[in-house]
Every structure is written in C-alpha cells, then in structure tokens.
Amino acid sequence: MGGEHAEVVRLLWGPHPKPARGPRPTLDLERIARAGVEIADSKGLTDVSMQRVAAKLGVTKMALYRYVPGKVELVALMVDVAIGPYPAAKARRGGWREQLEEWARRLLAVFRQHSWVLDATAGPRIMGPGELSWLERAVSALDGTGLSGAERMDAAVLLVGHVRGITQQARAAGPAGNPEAQLGAILGDLMQAHGERFPALAVAFASAAQSDGQDQAWDFGLQRILDGLAALIDQRAR
Amino acid sequence: MGGEHAEVVRLLWGPHPKPARGPRPTLDLERIARAGVEIADSKGLTDVSMQRVAAKLGVTKMALYRYVPGKVELVALMVDVAIGPYPAAKARRGGWREQLEEWARRLLAVFRQHSWVLDATAGPRIMGPGELSWLERAVSALDGTGLSGAERMDAAVLLVGHVRGITQQARAAGPAGNPEAQLGAILGDLMQAHGERFPALAVAFASAAQSDGQDQAWDFGLQRILDGLAALIDQRAR
DNA sequence: AAAAACTGTGTCCCATAGACACTGATATTT
DNA sequence: AAATATCAGTGTCTATGGGACACAGTTTTT
Incomplete structure (x- = not known):
C-alpha cells in the first residue's frame, strides 16, 4: 500500500x-x-x-x-x-477576508518566483510540511465562519487553483520582449485570423489587450471567489 | 520573434x-x-x-x-x-449561469478522462483550435451580462483554474484501491501524525473525509465562483 | 525515360536516470 | 592500539530517451 x-x-x-x-x-x-x-x-x-x-x-x-x-x-x-513554510504568523489582523487576501497574494508571489513549481505539482501528489503549513494557514483563517471542515478545505483548494491558473496564464500585456508577452501576442493574432470561428473571443481578447493584463485577471478572480465565500458565510450566519 | x-x-x-x-x-x-x-x-x-x-x-x-x-x-x-472541439452547440438553453455550469461540467469530464492533460498544459503555451473553441463558448455565454471583454475572459480563466484544481486534487474518499485514494489516506495520516503543527487542518480534513469527497469540493468551488460572478453582474445591472 | 519530391528506415550521437562494485574515511568494538 | 562494521563519494556500465542525417524506395511531373 x-x-x-x-x-x-x-x-x-x-x-x-x-x-x-x-x-x-x-x-x-x-x-x-x-x-x-x-x-x-x-x-x-x-x-x-x-x-x-x-x-x-x-x-x-x-x-x-x-x-x-x-x-x-x-x-x-x-x-x-x-x-517554504508560511511566513511566521505575526498577530493576525483583519477578518477572514483580509487574511485570505494576504495569504493568496503571498502564495502568488511564491509561484511567480518559482514558476517551475507549476510543472512539478501537476497531478496528485504528496505534500510536504511547507506546503501543508500554507494550507493550515488558509483553513484556520476560516475558523469561526460557520463553514464546515470540508468547506474550509474546499475554499483553500479553490484559492490555490486560482493562484495556479493566474501563474499559468499568458497575457499579451507586460513588458515587450518577455517570453510570455510573445505568447499572448501570438494567441491574439490567431484569434483575429480565425475571427469567424471565435467571434466572442476575438472581441473579448481585443478588449483585454488594452487592460492592465495579468494583475487585472488576478484581482478579478480573487474578488469573485471571496465574494462567493462571503455570500455563503453571510447566509450561514442566519 | x-x-x-x-x-x-x-x-x-x-x-x-x-x-x-x-x-x-x-x-x-x-x-x-x-x-x-x-x-x-x-x-x-x-x-x-x-x-x-x-x-x-x-x-x-x-x-x-x-x-x-x-x-x-x-x-x-x-x-x-x-x-477536442466544444460539443456542437445545440440551442443554448438557460441564462449565463446554467450555460457556464454545463460548460464547466463538460470540461471537468474531459480532464478526468485525460488527466495527463494537466501535466502537458502546465505553464504558458499556445492553444489549439479545440481549446480555443471551449474558451469561445465560455466567453460567449457571458455576452450581454454587462461584463467587459477582459472580465469575461477572466471569468472563463477562473473556471478553468477550478476545473484544473479539482482534477489535480486527491481526496481520501472514493473507491478503495484506486491510487488517488491512497494519496488522500497518506496525507490524512500525516496531518494526524503532526496534528500539533496543523491543528485546523487536522480537524478540517477529518471532517472532509466523511463527506462525499471530490464531487463536493467541485460543487463547492463552482457555486462559489458563480455566486461571485452573479454578485458582480447584479451590481453592474444597476 | 529521367528527374524531382517525398516517405520510411537504419545508423549514429548525446543526454539522462539509475545499478553496482570499489575505494577510502570514521567510529565502535575488541 | 588494532580490527571491523558502516557509511560517503567515485568510476563504470546499461537502458532509454530525443533527435540528426544519409540512403533506398515510391510516386508524380517533365
């Protein structure tokens, strides 16, 4: 076994x-x-x-x-x-939302610094003490919110998924010359070139190209997840 | 270039x-x-x-x-x-939420059937026509919701991230003998064995082990994301 | 009929993960 | 102090991987 x-x-x-x-x-x-x-x-x-x-x-x-x-x-x-282990817990400040926000931001920083971790952690695997300490921090930030244990873990996993998704994503924006911008540009060209097959995408991508790029996608997803959690927590509070 | x-x-x-x-x-x-x-x-x-x-x-x-x-x-x-390409679009039924839900469920099915796709798609890359057709479908489901092009793409990416996260995740539940259940069991043992370092996690995992497992995490995350999107769309509608 | 273009094969090279036997260092035991 | 068990680092070997390249055979064009 x-x-x-x-x-x-x-x-x-x-x-x-x-x-x-x-x-x-x-x-x-x-x-x-x-x-x-x-x-x-x-x-x-x-x-x-x-x-x-x-x-x-x-x-x-x-x-x-x-x-x-x-x-x-x-x-x-x-x-x-x-x-690594989650940075030493100075006195926790703020409610669950602020805590999770800071947590996610730190995790994103780690993934950005070691983007190869994405490749190394695709697929189910055994986690080490460092990784578990991050999970512990996220789950414990949700203590006292009325969510079940399973739900608190699910929420943490959901956030991790978003961090991974953003790290993996390539957007056209960003400093010209970096390899990820190239990819975004190529994808944009492809969408335009095959615009008749991807009408909604072509429009959306053109609009996205003018925005702030990756950071915007990050904040968007993070706020949507936290909003969704807030809705559930509010509902449970009654 | x-x-x-x-x-x-x-x-x-x-x-x-x-x-x-x-x-x-x-x-x-x-x-x-x-x-x-x-x-x-x-x-x-x-x-x-x-x-x-x-x-x-x-x-x-x-x-x-x-x-x-x-x-x-x-x-x-x-x-x-x-x-593959997104299954031929029969007449679209339902609002954006129902459409995205069906879309996500289908995508999850694909990832479950070809879980190696996770390994192959870690990191930024060039997408093919099949992959883009999926993205097209998700973005177009959000047409007319008042979200900007960038936001519609961000929403799609957020959902993809969740599908990936769930596919990657290992839970203790499931038919005994399958390899993923092993992993979950091992992780559970580790959390229990080091319970003093991961108090919140140990509790949450024990509670999660009794729940329905992966499907629950899937639904939880999906509903949170859709709730978060709904909140934004509602807000924009005013 | 000859030439051009293309397909599949055989042979080569280099990098990689890993097995195994060997030499030498160190601490315990006699 | 000497013998011995234990362990660290090395050198050599094999199998498997991706890929380059030249060559023979096939089909169309000239």
Whole structure:
C-alpha cells in the first residue's frame, strides 16, 4: 500500500538521523534541494538533472543518490523547499477576508518566483510540511465562519487553483520582449485570423489587450471567489 | 520573434497540404495524435515516447518526424485532440449561469478522462483550435451580462483554474484501491501524525473525509465562483 | 525515360536516470 | 592500539530517451 510513495514521505517528513559511523557527509538535503531550486529558477525544471545539481555542489552525480532515492523525490523536496513554510504568523489582523487576501497574494508571489513549481505539482501528489503549513494557514483563517471542515478545505483548494491558473496564464500585456508577452501576442493574432470561428473571443481578447493584463485577471478572480465565500458565510450566519 | 513557437502554431493551426509527389503517407497527424493520446490515457504522459507511439502505429520512431517537428509539438497536438472541439452547440438553453455550469461540467469530464492533460498544459503555451473553441463558448455565454471583454475572459480563466484544481486534487474518499485514494489516506495520516503543527487542518480534513469527497469540493468551488460572478453582474445591472 | 519530391528506415550521437562494485574515511568494538 | 562494521563519494556500465542525417524506395511531373 502506497509503496512507491513511502520514500517520498520519508524524505519530506523525515526523520533524518545522522549516521553514527562512517565519513562525514559533505552534503545535506537542504543544500541539495536549494541547488536544484537555483537551477530551476534560472533555467527551468527541464534543465534540472542529477548531473547539473551535482556539478553545482562540486560532487558526482551518484553522490546524490546517497541522500535522495531518485529524481522524483528530489523534485518533491525542491517543491517543498521552494514554497517554504508560511511566513511566521505575526498577530493576525483583519477578518477572514483580509487574511485570505494576504495569504493568496503571498502564495502568488511564491509561484511567480518559482514558476517551475507549476510543472512539478501537476497531478496528485504528496505534500510536504511547507506546503501543508500554507494550507493550515488558509483553513484556520476560516475558523469561526460557520463553514464546515470540508468547506474550509474546499475554499483553500479553490484559492490555490486560482493562484495556479493566474501563474499559468499568458497575457499579451507586460513588458515587450518577455517570453510570455510573445505568447499572448501570438494567441491574439490567431484569434483575429480565425475571427469567424471565435467571434466572442476575438472581441473579448481585443478588449483585454488594452487592460492592465495579468494583475487585472488576478484581482478579478480573487474578488469573485471571496465574494462567493462571503455570500455563503453571510447566509450561514442566519 | 516567437521563433520556436512558430512550428507549434503551424502544426496546430495548419494548413497541412498533402504532398503532390512522392509515396503516399502511411500516417496523418490525426492518427499519430490519437495513438499518443491512447498511450497517455492508459499509462500516463511519461510513458509517451516517440518509440512507443511509433510502435503502436507500426512504424519506426523516425517516421514520425516526417509529420511532427518534435516531441513538444506532438504533445501540444495530443492536448488539442484530447480536449477536442466544444460539443456542437445545440440551442443554448438557460441564462449565463446554467450555460457556464454545463460548460464547466463538460470540461471537468474531459480532464478526468485525460488527466495527463494537466501535466502537458502546465505553464504558458499556445492553444489549439479545440481549446480555443471551449474558451469561445465560455466567453460567449457571458455576452450581454454587462461584463467587459477582459472580465469575461477572466471569468472563463477562473473556471478553468477550478476545473484544473479539482482534477489535480486527491481526496481520501472514493473507491478503495484506486491510487488517488491512497494519496488522500497518506496525507490524512500525516496531518494526524503532526496534528500539533496543523491543528485546523487536522480537524478540517477529518471532517472532509466523511463527506462525499471530490464531487463536493467541485460543487463547492463552482457555486462559489458563480455566486461571485452573479454578485458582480447584479451590481453592474444597476 | 529521367528527374524531382517525398516517405520510411537504419545508423549514429548525446543526454539522462539509475545499478553496482570499489575505494577510502570514521567510529565502535575488541 | 588494532580490527571491523558502516557509511560517503567515485568510476563504470546499461537502458532509454530525443533527435540528426544519409540512403533506398515510391510516386508524380517533365
């Protein structure tokens, strides 16, 4: 049961006892993960190979296998390190809405900084302590709102989905020359060129191209979700 | 400009003139893409290799390169074939809300049937005609609601994000023995085991485990989004 | 009939993940 | 202090992946 997942769990959730005998380890999981994150941040996830991570640490490829069972486990570790624990909870201010708003904004910042995390976290997977601490924060922000436990989790998942969606999205706007703007421009051209097949899209996209781009889509979705939650919470309050 | 994307565009958006001279092609893009989709559906995206796709078609690996520039382009094609065009629009019934609800449900069905599409569509990319036809349908469902073009697109993107989020999510519920249920169980165990670090999460998850599972999260998020849209549309109507 | 254009194949190269045996370092045990 | 078990890093090997390239065979045009 969960056989192949067992190693990921052990790696992410430890414990990692230091060996009693034998030579001192040159590396540790933290350093390895950070090396991988650096590569992924600058060159993308596809450029992360055991070779390159090892090279960055001044070690042979095979040395890494003393710490990490395989590449999938390494990537899982990288994800949790990149996301990190939720920033230390200073006194929480504001109601659930303000709290969730700040939470979502911080999460978006993390995803923007490590956009490869999107690739690494497609599909169901085991989450690490860092990722769970984010989830914990979102769920606990909804304590006392009258929502059930399942609903509080569903709300958090909904917000995560929006953050992911925005991170993934390409819009025509933005500084010219960045690769995402290219994509948006190409898509816009395609819609115009096939305007008869996509009449509503062509119009909408032309209008969207003049707006503020990604930030607008972000705020729009976030406010819609929070409005929807507010409606439910209000309703439950009666 | 967009140099590397040009080939994807040509592949997805054609034209594909049949050659005047030379031997008749054994294959066509459609068959190749479908072969890839079959493999991905049954064994996952990582098991899709040029080798295997070619083998399934009874040709050599290199024969595929006569039709497809490379693997990334093949995957892009597979995605658009798997998603397909939006089902022929019978007379549209209902208001924007009913239309979007049906639209989202259909999209979820597609993602559930081809869950590898999640992996293949992480990150900004060029969309094919099939994908765009879905987007067109969602945007046009919001025609006449008073939302701006940008807002209509943002709403569609928001819904897509939710569909993706749900597809990606693993819940403890579901038929025992399926791999996703395993994941949910493991995560639940972890939360319980580290309950002191994730108090709100442990409680919420325990409550969620007794609920209907994924379908509940789906409906919850969908209704919240639609409620949020309704609130905005109402407000604009005045 | 010859040439041109095109398709599928066979062979090559390079990068990648990973297995395994080996050398050497370190701490416990005798 | 010496022997030994344990562990770290290395070098070598295999299998699999994507892709380049030249070549032979086929079909249309000249």
